[in-house]
Amino acid sequence: xxxxxxxxxxxxxxxxxxxxxxxxxxxxxxxxxxxxxxxxxxxxxxxxxxxxxxxxxxxxxxxxxxxxxxxxxxxxxxxxxxxxxxxxxxxxxxxxxxxxxxxxxxxxxxxxxxxxxxxxxxxxxxxxxxxxxxxxxxxxxxxxxxxxxxxxxxxxxxxxxxxxxxxxxxxxxxxxxxxxxxxxxxxxxxxxxxxxxxxxxxxxxxxxxxxxxxxxxxxxxxxxxxxxxxxxxxxxxxxxxxxxxxxxxxxxxxxxxxxxxxxxxxxxxxxxxxxxxxxxxxxxxxxxxxxxxxxxxxxxxxxxxxxxxxxxxxxxxxxxxxxxxxxxxxx
Numbered sequence: 001x002x003x004x005x006x007x008x009x010x011x012x013x014x015x016x017x018x019x020x021x022x023x024x025x026x027x028x029x030x031x032x033x034x035x036x037x038x039x040x041x042x043x044x045x046x047x048x049x050x051x052x053x054x055x056x057x058x059x060x061x062x063x064x065x066x067x068x069x070x071x072x073x074x075x076x077x078x079x080x081x082x083x084x085x086x087x088x089x090x091x092x093x094x095x096x097x098x099x100x101x102x103x104x105x106x107x108x109x110x111x112x113x114x115x116x117x118x119x120x121x122x123x124x125x126x127x128x129x130x131x132x133x134x135x136x137x138x139x140x141x142x143x144x145x146x147x148x149x150x151x152x153x154x155x156x157x158x159x160x161x162x163x164x165x166x167x168x169x170x171x172x173x174x175x176x177x178x179x180x181x182x183x184x185x186x187x188x189x190x191x192x193x194x195x196x197x198x199x200x201x202x203x204x205x206x207x208x209x210x211x212x213x214x215x216x217x218x219x220x221x222x223x224x225x226x227x228x229x230x231x232x233x234x235x236x237x238x239x240x241x242x243x244x245x246x247x248x249x250x251x252x253x254x255x256x257x258x259x260x261x262x263x264x265x266x267x268x269x270x271x272x273x274x275x276x277x278x279x280x281x282x283x284x285x286x287x288x289x290x291x292x293x294x295x296x297x298x299x300x301x302x303x304x305x306x307x308x309x310x311x312x313x314x315x316x317x318x319x320x321x322x323x324x325x326x327x328x329x330x331x
Contacts (some may be wrong), residue, residue: 001325004040004074005029006065008081012046016223018197019171020249021102024148025080029053031318042068062086069093075329078321087112090122096328098321101126101143104244105135113138123328125321127247128268134244144324147272148249149317150308154224155256157305158232166293167234167259169195169227170250172204177240177264180286182211184262185238187290190215192238193230197221231257235297239263242283248272256308258301262292272312277304 007025011018017026029041029050039053042065049055059065062085069077070093079086079099088111090097099116101124103109113135116122124143126132132145168181178194185192192215198204212218222230231237237254238261245267254261255277263269265280273280279296281288 001329002038002040002073002075003032003078003325004042004069004072004076005032005078006062006069006081006086007041007043007047008083009042009044009060009062009065012044012048013041014046014048016197016221018199020148020247021080021082023249024100024102026050027149027151027314028078028080028318028321031314032322035318035322037322040072040074063089066092076325078325082109084108084112087116090116097122098324098328099124100146101131101135101139101246103246104131105138110138123324125324128271130244130268130271131246146317146320146324147312148247148252149312149314150249150252150256151314152256152305152309154228155253156228156232157256157258157301159258159301161235161259161301162233163235164190164297165234166190166192166236166238166262167195167231167254168192168238168240169222169231171199172196172208173200174203174207175241175243177242177284179207179211180240180242180264180284180289181238182208182216183286184240184289184293186215187286188293190236190293192216193219193234195219195222195227195230227253228257231259234259236293237261237263238289238293239269240289241266241269243267245269251278252308252312255304258305260296260299260301260304262289262296264289274307276300277307 017023032039033052042056045057077097087099124139125146129145132143136143166185170176237259261278264283266283279292281292
């Protein structure tokens, strides 16, 4: 099958990734190449070259990218962006279009979903059932669920950890709530290491910087390998999103390292983890989170790893998308 994958054009697909969306796009492209598909990946300049596919980085705008997609004999287009334009013009492309929904139905995205309902070959995929329930009023019932997955081989596992240590990583923005992790770890007597891109410099300087100290250190925007090594040595992973989290890929990565999670029960999080590998508390409750940190540290690390291997392998995600592709092109 001749497949085009439209990546988010806001950031290049290169490590350290700007976020989970960029990582998901790379996983998707590699997976489809591995299944023998002919893949063209449209991405921002500066993106990494992936063996076995055609990388197009000259199309720097979504309208330009759509003109290119319309001019080529693709069997299917996968829109993996969170931009209005690709979904809005899905009917303009001459083949089925799959749009993966990674965020809640923000007002700016809804017109694209409504427009994309018109062509019979279009389809929507939500990354969690929690997210699908929010979107179906706009997409109709043509919104299936395919959970994200990870390659556990990329995440170093450790059966033991340094006592009273914790890790938090992700985009440093208000909705990710890193300040709650710092305060809860301090209350619980745990040393915290934070990592990730400073996506909101004002938030970081006003909220996070004053809270940093010997027991809460910011390490910068690290590579996946560096994150994996730090996580495998940590007793607990912190997940403190204060918005309606659509999925939480960080959860799987921490657990794959054998690191149990203490965090907020926001959005899809209860759909992704279980009490055997995590301790969740109401969003924003720092006192309860401090207690959850202590409890989570007692959970069995091998159970965390085996849970991800059994329920969220990237191979399952790729197989589900491949099945959907064949259903659409057959029709």
